[in-house]
Amino acid sequence: MKRTFLILASNPMSLIGLILIGVVVFSAVFADFIAPFPEHRGAVVDFTNFNQPPHWPNIFGTDLVGRDLFSRILYAYRISLMLGVVVLAIAVPIGVTIGLAAGYLGGWVDFVLMRLTDVFLSIPPLVLAMAIMGVLEPTLTNGMLAVTAMWWPWYARLVYNVTRSEAQEGYVLAAQIIGASRLHIMFMEILPNCVPSVVTKMTLDLGFVILIASSLSFLGLGVQAPTPDLGSMVAEGGNYLPDSWWLTVFPSLAILIAVFGFNLVGDALRQVLGSDQ
Amino acid sequence: MTALLDIRDLTLSFRGFEGENRVLHGISLNVARGEKVALVGESGSGKSVTARIILGLLQEQRSTRVSGAVEFDGRDLEAMPAKARHRLRGTDISMIFQDPTSSLNPVYPIDVQFHEVLKRRDPKITRAAARERASEALRDVSIEDAKRVLDSYSFQLSGGMNQRVMIAMALANEPKLLIADEPGTALDVTVQAQTLHLMRDLVERKHTSVLFISHNLGVVREFADRVYVIYKGNIVEEGPTHALFSDPGHAYTRALMAAVPKITGGGIPEIPDRSESFSEPIVVHPATEASS
Amino acid sequence: MSAVDQATPVLDVRNVSKTFISGEHRVKALESVSLKVMRGQCLAVVGESGSGKSTLANLLLGIHQPTTGDLYLDGNLLPGHRTLPLRRMIQLVQQNPLSSLNPRRTVGASLRLALDVHDIGDRQGRKERVGALLEEVGLPSDFAARYPAALSGGQRQRVAVARALACEPEIVVLDEPTSALDVLVQARVLRMLDELRRRRDLTYVFITHDLGVVRNIADRVAVFEKGKLVEESDTETIFINPENPYTRRLISAIPIVSDEEETLRRSLMEETNDS
Numbered sequence: 001m002k003r004t005f006l007i008l009a010s011n012p013m014s015l016i017g018l019i020l021i022g023v024v025v026f027s028a029v030f031a032d033f034i035a036p037f038p039e040h041r042g043a044v045v046d047f048t049n050f051n052q053p054p055h056w057p058n059i060f061g062t063d064l065v066g067r068d069l070f071s072r073i074l075y076a077y078r079i080s081l082m083l084g085v086v087v088l089a090i091a092v093p094i095g096v097t098i099g100l101a102a103g104y105l106g107g108w109v110d111f112v113l114m115r116l117t118d119v120f121l122s123i124p125p126l127v128l129a130m131a132i133m134g135v136l137e138p139t140l141t142n143g144m145l146a147v148t149a150m151w152w153p154w155y156a157r158l159v160y161n162v163t164r165s166e167a168q169e170g171y172v173l174a175a176q177i178i179g180a181s182r183l184h185i186m187f188m189e190i191l192p193n194c195v196p197s198v199v200t201k202m203t204l205d206l207g208f209v210i211l212i213a214s215s216l217s218f219l220g221l222g223v224q225a226p227t228p229d230l231g232s233m234v235a236e237g238g239n240y241l242p243d244s245w246w247l248t249v250f251p252s253l254a255i256l257i258a259v260f261g262f263n264l265v266g267d268a269l270r271q272v273l274g275s276d277q
Numbered sequence: 278m279t280a281l282l283d284i285r286d287l288t289l290s291f292r293g294f295e296g297e298n299r300v301l302h303g304i305s306l307n308v309a310r311g312e313k314v315a316l317v318g319e320s321g322s323g324k325s326v327t328a329r330i331i332l333g334l335l336q337e338q339r340s341t342r343v344s345g346a347v348e349f350d351g352r353d354l355e356a357m358p359a360k361a362r363h364r365l366r367g368t369d370i371s372m373i374f375q376d377p378t379s380s381l382n383p384v385y386p387i388d389v390q391f392h393e394v395l396k397r398r399d400p401k402i403t404r405a406a407a408r409e410r411a412s413e414a415l416r417d418v419s420i421e422d423a424k425r426v427l428d429s430y431s432f433q434l435s436g437g438m439n440q441r442v443m444i445a446m447a448l449a450n451e452p453k454l455l456i457a458d459e460p461g462t463a464l465d466v467t468v469q470a471q472t473l474h475l476m477r478d479l480v481e482r483k484h485t486s487v488l489f490i491s492h493n494l495g496v497v498r499e500f501a502d503r504v505y506v507i508y509k510g511n512i513v514e515e516g517p518t519h520a521l522f523s524d525p526g527h528a529y530t531r532a533l534m535a536a537v538p539k540i541t542g543g544g545i546p547e548i549p550d551r552s553e554s555f556s557e558p559i560v561v562h563p564a565t566e567a568s569s
Numbered sequence: 570m571s572a573v574d575q576a577t578p579v580l581d582v583r584n585v586s587k588t589f590i591s592g593e594h595r596v597k598a599l600e601s602v603s604l605k606v607m608r609g610q611c612l613a614v615v616g617e618s619g620s621g622k623s624t625l626a627n628l629l630l631g632i633h634q635p636t637t638g639d640l641y642l643d644g645n646l647l648p649g650h651r652t653l654p655l656r657r658m659i660q661l662v663q664q665n666p667l668s669s670l671n672p673r674r675t676v677g678a679s680l681r682l683a684l685d686v687h688d689i690g691d692r693q694g695r696k697e698r699v700g701a702l703l704e705e706v707g708l709p710s711d712f713a714a715r716y717p718a719a720l721s722g723g724q725r726q727r728v729a730v731a732r733a734l735a736c737e738p739e740i741v742v743l744d745e746p747t748s749a750l751d752v753l754v755q756a757r758v759l760r761m762l763d764e765l766r767r768r769r770d771l772t773y774v775f776i777t778h779d780l781g782v783v784r785n786i787a788d789r790v791a792v793f794e795k796g797k798l799v800e801e802s803d804t805e806t807i808f809i810n811p812e813n814p815y816t817r818r819l820i821s822a823i824p825i826v827s828d829e830e831e832t833l834r835r836s837l838m839e840e841t842n843d844s
Contacts, residue, residue, distance in 0.1 A: 171669055171672075171679075173663065174679075176632075177630055177632075177656070179653045179657065180682055180686050181686075188674075320751055465617035466822040470821070471822075494752075495781075522827075523828070533753065534826045537752055538756070538786075539781060539784065539829075539830055540780060540784050540825060541829050542808070545759045545760045545786065
């Protein structure tokens with residue numbers, strides 16, 4: 001773990017990624033202390049100072065009802081990150097368990113679980129999420145549910161493939177001959193060997209979850225006003241381009257920074273952990 | 278007569294996170310024209326990196342540092358530009374690896390791969406001419422139905438057959454030096470013994486020099502004219518095969534010989550874990566000096 | 570131990586065949602093989618790829634079931650589905666120690682598994698037992714905290730042997746246990762295996778293609794060719810007077826280092842040419 005971190009920090013690209021992630025996480029966690037106008041995350045109206053370009057103290061400018069854009073972006077990061085973490089915290093265990101069971105047990109378990117996975121994978125993710133959001137109410141909880149439903153199959157596929165190849169390894173045979181249970185072999189022997197691939201994918205996915213959640217809110221299906229959300233900020237600001245450019249540019253940059261950071265680190269992790277195996 | 282391959286005081290270090298790691302501590306060895314020389318050592322002794330240096334593969338990596346002289350056919354390999362070194366590979370120097378089946382490309386039939394090999398020497402050779410040459414080369418390694426083999430893919434042939442194909446390919450361009458890195462270790466013992474005999478007869482007929490790399494003294498005994506024993510990046514003993522086997526001078530060579538289980542019995546010898554005597558200076562059997 | 574126990578073979582393979590069916594193809598991997606192994610013996614199973622020696626190992630370990638024929642352990646029929654105590658009796662040491670140890674679990678965890686599964690010793694006792702097992706195979710007990718990547722090839726193979734011993738088996742199937750090792754390391758590991766067998770009164774089924782190794786460790790030798798048992802006798806006889814031409818070919822293919830061996834080999838080859 002420490003060695004992995006040192007290698008990441010010694011490579012310029014992944015170092016940039018680590019710094020970007022650091023900035024995003026720091027902003028989200030300490031939004032209450034950094035934000036110059038913490039109250040602007042909610043329904044606040046200030047018509048004396050609305051739709052202003054960047055100026056002191058509103059360094060990113062203000063939105064159409066006079067709220068500080070910089071403060072709102074910090075809080076939006078908090079929502080995005082929470083969304084990403086919650087989605088992965090649900091999707092990864094489901095996908096990993098299904099992939100392990102299908103890959104190790106084989107037979108009809110494999111058939112049933114992997115065809116189910118294929119069904120989910122065959123529906124375009126955004127369409128699936130939109131369908132779920134259309135049926136249910138567009139709330140944050142349902143947003144997470146929708147994104148989770150489209151995310152777990154990727155982990156099932158990934159872990160399935162790793163499990164299939166790990167099951168051929170001598171250590172699995174050794175555990176079988178000792179008489180270890182299937183549960184032990186799946187979760188104690190094979191699972192630790194899936195961790196590098198899963199962690200790598202999770203890092204890459206945090207960026208993508210933020211992106212897809214933003215896309216959903218961009219389409220008006222995600223987080224609802226007045227909760228700050230990067231996607232809806234971009235969507236809303238898009239109507240006022242190019243005059244009120246700050247309304248779109250700063251939230252877009254914020255998305256870019258988060259997605260780019262997670263991708264750089266994810267790619268580097270893939271190389272470092274991949275060569276370990 | 279000058280040696281075909283002459284390595285003098287060769288050192289190699291790898292640069293890593295924990296500083297420099299020296300792998301070769303100034304080894305010297307030579308191979309005369311038409312001579313079969315074996316380099317024997319355990320894994321990590323430096324025998325395989327030596328082969329890679331001769332092929333010019335390590336010099337091009339940034340993390341390595343090589344010093345000393347490697348002369349091939351009277352030319353200094355170290356002073357040679359990378360492009361010229363590249364031209365030597367597959368023409369004047371060729372190589373055979375451990376696992377024949379994985380060294381052949383499963384996507385192309387054998388005759389296409391032969392064509393590629395022959396193009397290294399003669400870029401304009403036609404497919405038909407290459408096929409003709411390939412058939413001859415396969416007959417040299419006692420493959421009678423060359424036509425069938427040339428139309429096959431490597432996975433359709435047995436391990437022993439692939440090994441013969443590899444030998445035929447390696448010798449197709451009439452190289453001056455053949456480097457054989459643990460050839461056939463992945464094969465069954467009887468097949469391995471058979472292909473080694475075949476390879477020995479063929480290189481003797483073609484007068485090709487061979488550098489044979491192995492971890493097993495027993496394997497090289499029947500093959501090589503002369504043997505070098507390498508231990509932790511130092512040559513510890515060299516000499517004509519017969520002299521070295523009948524009177525091993527270095528403690529490490531003696532341990533290696535004792536460790537090979539004997540078919541005449543006698544139980545498993547006790548081998549000390551680490552011995553000071555393994556680091557004693559090189560033992561040279563006299564007859565080698567006459568040949569250089 | 571009673572007199573009856575001494576006379577009963579610990580392992581008795583009676584007329585066992587194994588046929589694999591894949592689609593249209595039927596591959597006879599093993600054809601009517603009968604073998605007996607006495608307690609404390611080392612039986613070498615010799616052959617090349619496709620000889621059926623690995624299939625035999627898989628049948629002994631219960632990974633596959635024989636198509637026809639039966640296996641007896643201590644005179645009792647081995648059932649198709651083996652209970653835990655029965656599985657414990659026959660353990661395996663694999664060829665490649667790099668793959669046979671889980672790279673993401675410590676040596677101690679790998680050894681503990683056997684003790685946990687078979688409920689050997691109590692919590693504190695198991696920790697001590699792991700240390701004792703490591704010492705028994707010639708490794709320091711603090712290796713328990715290490716990962717396989719921090720061990721050399723020979724050390725890994727010693728751990729694999731310790732893991733097999735942790736089950737307290739009667740029979741250990743050794744599947745080419747030293748062919749991935751350097752010669753010096755091979756000699757040390759073989760010596761350790763030989764001492765362990767004597768000390769623990771273990772029975773070995775030693776699968777190998779290297780007759781040089783066989784000569785120095787086995788009591789009996791069974792030579793397999795294309796799924797058939799072509800020759801079986803005690804080790805001395807096999808090397809002094811091999812009856813089967815394939816056995817002779819195998820002997821003559823062994824790398825040798827001394828003139829003495831050369832003489833023996835030449836005499837064998839001449840007999841082959843005569844017949």
